Amino acid sequence: MEQKYFDKDIHIVLVDDEPRIHEVVKDILTNAFPALRFDGYQDPLSFIEFLKQGTVTPDLVLLDVHFENSGLSGIEIIPFIREDHPYLPIILLTGMEGEDIEESQNYECVYYIPKPVSPNPLIRMIRFYLGMAQKSGERTAELSQDLAEHKKLVGLLQTELADAEIASWDQEQKDRPEAYTRIVEILQTVLKNCTITPSFTKDLEDLFHSDFKLLKKVVDTLIRFDITDTASPGLNLHRHHCADHVYSIRLSKKARIFFYQPSHSSSKSLLRIDPAHDTMSIDKWLKANQDNFEL
Helix, strand or coil: CCCHHHHCCEEEEEECCCHHHHHHHHHHHHHHCCCEEEEEECCHHHHHHHHHHCCCCCCEEEEECCCCCCCCCHHHHHHHHHHHCCCCCEEEEECCCCHHHHHHCCCCCEEEEECCCCHHHHHHHHHHHHHHHHHHHHHHHHCHHHHHHHHHHHHHHHHHHHHHHHHHCCHHHCCCHHHHHHHHHHHHHHCCCEEECHHHHHHHHHHHHHCHHHHHHHHHHHHHHHCCCCCCHHHCEEECCCCCCEEEEECCCCCEEEEECCCCCCCEEEEEEECCCCHHHHHHHHHHHHHHCCC
């Protein structure tokens, strides 16, 4: 049975320099989504210009990776898209995997599907990501009564982070424990579905003193992660191999967050932050402590 969500108007944009791809994809999508609005652009700059007009926000973008004679690749325009649309789902169309695709995974809500495009995988992928967007919206609506307070706390947290970063430039104030303590206390209040363990607190403190840029990315990711479903591929989640119900969130090419979430539960226990992709040490720690992960 089709989800009701797909009965409403859906706006999908294709950005690809091959006219034949536009014909094929439009036929596939029109058959799958009767109420579809489909727009096509053959170069990335035209698409960016369309987005910057701000009159319409598409539900999903299908974006080619390689463009002839455009000067920009699909990967290179993602930052421009993210300026105004941080969570717009983007599905990259590519004929190959490599460093470009690896680099794209540093952005939220970016996925890829190989060319040539096959109807069934494409439709399944689009339905999944549109469904996740709907689910996130429904959960946000359910939390609307707490949203004002949540926004206030998040704003306060961001202010504390900014103040602490400025203070860190002063060598005499670099190790102020009260600044770090306030940040952790506010973060614990903001998070409703995530429990911060002592080991995670220690890793946060290490980042506070060593890599403030990564610390801010961890905090931003946790705020979004706390209210989203762990099935959302936009968070770049991976099941970990050496401990049951342990998953990682990839923050960059190296940095990862590890958390524990038992089956059929929305509660998550934040375990560790690995800023350097030290797989051997993390695996050893997870194996040694897995009996203590229960929430």
